[in-house]
Amino acid sequence: MIPTFFVVSLIIFLVLNLAPGRPGQAGQQGMKQTKESAGQNESYRIFKEQFNLDKPILFNTRFSIDRSEVDALVQTIVRYRFQSREELQEAAIEQAHRRGGTVTVQQLLDSSEATSAKDAQAALDAVVAEFKDASSKSGDSYTFQLDKLPIARPPVGDVVLAQDEIEDMGRYIVPHLYDIATEHKDADWRWFAVQRLSVNAKRKLISEFSSDQQSEADRDLNREIDLENTIISDWTYARDANEEAQKAVMAKWGDWYKKNGSRFEYSFGDKVSIFFGDTRFAKYWGNLIRLDLGVSNLDRRPILDKILEKLRYSITLSFGSIILVYLISVPLGVFSAVRKDSPADKVLTVILFMLYSLPTFFVGLLLLKLLSIGPDYSIWPSMPPPEQLEATGAVVESWQVTASQIGVIVATLAFAAYSFRGMSDPDKRTPMGMIARGVMVLGVFWASSLLAQVLAFGSVSMFPTGGFSSVGADRDLTTVEHLADIGYHLVLPMVCLTYGGLAVISRYARSGLLDVIQADYIRTARAKGLSEPVVIIKHAVRNGMIPILTLLGGLLPTLIGGSVVIEIIYNIPGLGLFLFESITLRDYNAVMGVLLISSLLTLIGLLISDISYALVDPRISFK
């Protein structure tokens, strides 16, 4: 069971992490656009660290990252942002685009931020030097071959990705950043590298996002780290700072790197542990073993708490309906097997078959609209609007009601006449048969009067419109009343969850019993002179019901899945509704948690069905 669960968690993890669209990012997308403030940037970084989104998915090879990769990333960002010379180049190129390939120094002066003709000339010369093959000079105007011009600015998306990536690399690119900061010839590169260094060189606190797990020693260490981080974050300089200020900051960094540089040299053991350990999956599993499913993206509450809170609603629903399914379907199956090919069996077969084909969400909606919204809500277009219906109370007393009453009486009488036919013969009259027929007639009366009410008024308000219990029920009601209230709220959802399984299980119960009933030992039991109920219930049913126990395992996932739809329709705050909301809000940890817990529930269900198999069938034993 444990290995299975491990693979299940692996699959869930992979599915959610490899799905297109980075999970968890949707809610933050807006703030990740180009011109975010430093504070927002910081909060996004913390968000990523908290959810381990800054780590690679399965394997981490960042310890051997190449300088050229870092250079490419930095170049993308630096080119996009704030540069004097490149800005001028861009202006020149933009001009060239606009003027059909030619640009003069004067035009450049007019349009760009260059302050003197000399600046503009220098900028243009720089452009020409850079794209030598693509342009030609005549006088002070330049002709560019437009199709050969590189795009001046990298697209915004690339810049965002590059920023993300540099952020995600964290400490692994500190040596490269330090190199760039000390050696690179371009002042803007150096400036950017120092900026990043002051963020990336920070050390992680121990158990940063769960303070209750920190020991006293951890806290001391954390204080120390925090102090260092605060100091480091100040070691930056403004873009237009003079040489001296830059040198002063770089001197600090030089000292720091001399002291701490060894932190960024990894031994083979370090590399192995980083390769497997510093990844999203490893962190996820590490948390999972500690029963920590992470925190919700929305309100930062632990997912496990939220799920456990929702679980009781879902468990009530699905286990309740499983019990109901078995309680109803086994007698039904036995009945139709004993009465094989009788009219009752055939009618039952047809009804169950139709139930099996009805979509759950359709039935749920229909029952909700018909039985719980109430008469002020008219579903039939021909009915007068509710105000009129109320104002002229006579309408309710009109022909519709009379017709429906007559309909109910006729239907009930017809059914009674049909089911009690031949009952005048005393030989056929058994007490059980009479009671069963009476119950059936009552049921038909009830059902037809309900139908008549629905037809006459459009809808009746027999049941609540949703929810698990009334508002404030746990406060105001006694335990018994509370339970009754919950039961009252759960009637319709239970009906919806039950009827599908009912059809399947009772069919299997019927065929299982039919297989058994022809067996020799049943004939023996009858020959012994045992009464028919004893033969059926004691001898046949116990053996015939073994196959439907295996179905329990299969029924559970169906019910958990089906309860999603029902919970959404009836607004029951269970696991399904939680999953649906988490999916629409892209709450990544919550979806993973719900998937995990529901597969765990299924696993438990399978286990239960295996155990019950052994309990019922003495031939099977798990030695």
Place this chain on the structure above:
Amino acid sequence: MATDKNNTEEQSEQASQEESAGRLTLQVDPNSETKEVTYWTIVWDQFKTNKIAYYGLWMVIGLVLLAVYAPALCLEQPFVISYTDRAGQSVTEYPWVISLLGDRNLFENGVDIFFNLLMVLSPLMAISGFIVSRITATKRRAERMATYQRVIAGWTVTVLAGMVLLTLFPSSQPYKNYVEIYSKGHAQAQLEITKLRLNAARTGATVDPAQIKTIEDQAPSGYFPPIPQSFRDSDLSAVLAPMSINHFFGTDDRGRDVFARMLYGTRIGLTIGVVAVSIYIFIGIILGSLAGFFGGWVDVLILRLVEIMICFPSLILIMTLAAFIEKPTIFHIMVIIGVIRWTGTARLTRGEFLKLKNQEFVSAAIASGIPMGRVIFRHVLPNALSPVLVTASFGVASAILLESTLSFLGLGDASAPSWGELINIGRQTDTMSLILLPGLAIFFTVSLFNLVGEGLQDALDPKRRR
């Protein structure tokens, strides 16, 4: 051969199985006129005794025909129309037939294009089927089936090639509202005739019939499909309209005709059912037969895989997957359903293989040096297929249910007209007809497939044979 592709496919499936199973049965005299009895003819006779399932099968075929010929019944493009355009020139156009395959603005969905292609090719298919049946009428059954197989393979390749071509070279037409052109032109002509009559009455002169005739001739003339409604164009003047002559089932919240959407939804439902089930039957059969035939560690591995897949409540997993795909199309949904639900088929096939692999004909095949792959897939598999056929039929029903559930939750293909999506609209706008009609359509389709599955189950079960 019947006029319709799916119909022929059904036949082909049967034919191939009949042939493979036919080897096992005794053939008394190949030239005799009596009907050859094979396993599948017995099953077919047995199936026919179950009247409900038998008619259910015919209704499924009818549903497929409805899906294929939906544009002939309901499309806003006229078969032929001649009208005077803005430049004053008289033009005759054939928008219907052009729009079927050459208008990506109208039929953007691959499913629609596939069905349109089937519709366009169906007369040719019918003719070829007829010719083949006449030619091979006197031949032996096996030869006849072989010919049919070849013809069907040819058509399959043609349709696939057509799909590839249409995908590679999409073309589209400028948007023209032919319904408006037609009705406006007629109104204009009526107006002019009335004016003419009025003038004539005022002056006391008689109206020249020739003049009226020219006006009438100049008015647009054309033939529309019986229901000239679009399944995707919104009519904002009729949002959530009740049922009427114009809109049989009313309109939805964006003013789209519900009848047309339900009709084209048949295509979506059937395609989802058939394709998703084909995918998982394919995966299940291969994994199941490998597990059952080889046993040992292969069996253990595949059973572990099945066990793992069973742990996921499939609706939840499918929901999550569909939600995390940025813009799910129905192809995504088919693939998701197909990849997740193969476990049942795999277990069934494995069980059948376990039963069959120790029988003499398998040992004989292995002993005569036939390659393993051929033994598995040509000798054992055809005999293990019958229970799979039953699960496939039930599977189509449950795949349709799954897809409509997804669309109901708003996680399906937003552009495709799906029944579940209509119910979702009905739920959001409290429109009972939008809940009831698509719901009943789903119920009807699903129960048809379940009926056929039940009939097949009975027909294939030797214990229940009467």
